[in-house]
Amino acid sequence: MKSLQIALTKGRLEKSAVALLEKAGVNCDMLHEKSRKLIFASETEPYSFILAKAPDVTTYVKHGVADIGIVGKDVLMEQDKEHYEMLDLKIGQCQFCLASTPSYDPSDYRRKIIATKYPTVATKYFRERGEDVEIIKIEGSVEMAPILGLADAIIDIVETGSTLRENGLVIFDTMYAISARLIVNKASLKRNKAQIFELIDRLENTLEVDA
Numbered sequence: 001m002k003s004l005q006i007a008l009t010k011g012r013l014e015k016s017a018v019a020l021l022e023k024a025g026v027n028c029d030m031l032h033e034k035s036r037k038l039i040f041a042s043e044t045e046p047y048s049f050i051l052a053k054a055p056d057v058t059t060y061v062k063h064g065v066a067d068i069g070i071v072g073k074d075v076l077m078e079q080d081k082e083h084y085e086m087l088d089l090k091i092g093q094c095q096f097c098l099a100s101t102p103s104y105d106p107s108d109y110r111r112k113i114i115a116t117k118y119p120t121v122a123t124k125y126f127r128e129r130g131e132d133v134e135i136i137k138i139e140g141s142v143e144m145a146p147i148l149g150l151a152d153a154i155i156d157i158v159e160t161g162s163t164l165r166e167n168g169l170v171i172f173d174t175m176y177a178i179s180a181r182l183i184v185n186k187a188s189l190k191r192n193k194a195q196i197f198e199l200i201d202r203l204e205n206t207l208e209v210d211a
């Protein structure tokens, strides 16, 4: 049996993804070793894992290097869909929000500047409202942008809300709910259908028990 390559998102999502896989009966012992290792092959099961940054998870899946990926819907909404999105894993739950300093006026007619890690999502949001804005792409810690005067407001994901609170920002609109999804390479699904669906069934059953 071929070993299925599973790409996991490094960082925040990693812990909850590993916990979910373990609940579904997938042995992830090797992922608990604290090291800088990025590629892990299971000795007991037909799985291997790679740890990648979120946007790279979809790249590995797209090119068929990974059969399966676990990645946030926020990242998927920002990219072209070249995979099958198979399952909402209900982990990494957060919201896309429009936020700024309390003095921000959403109804101000001026052309606004919006800082975000998600230019596609931000453009779509304002286009749907018939509002033309300037988007500035930021790679991280986007909360600084309105405080330092780089932008009027930000569009970002909010999980606990503590980053906004600690930086004196408030939410002006809650846009879309986000969670981690299981994605699959299209060709791999054809080739490894039974094996992939077996894993999906195990995850689905685990999610049902938790619901």
Ligand code: PRP
Residues within 6 Å of the ligand: 012, 139, 140, 141, 142, 143, 156, 157, 158, 159, 160, 161, 162, 163, 164
């Ligand atoms: C995300 C997001 C916010 C923060 C929100 O950033 O961009 O900054 O988490 O989480 P909270 O509501 O629980 O405070 P992340 O930690 O992924 O790091 P980054 O800013 O470097 O991208």
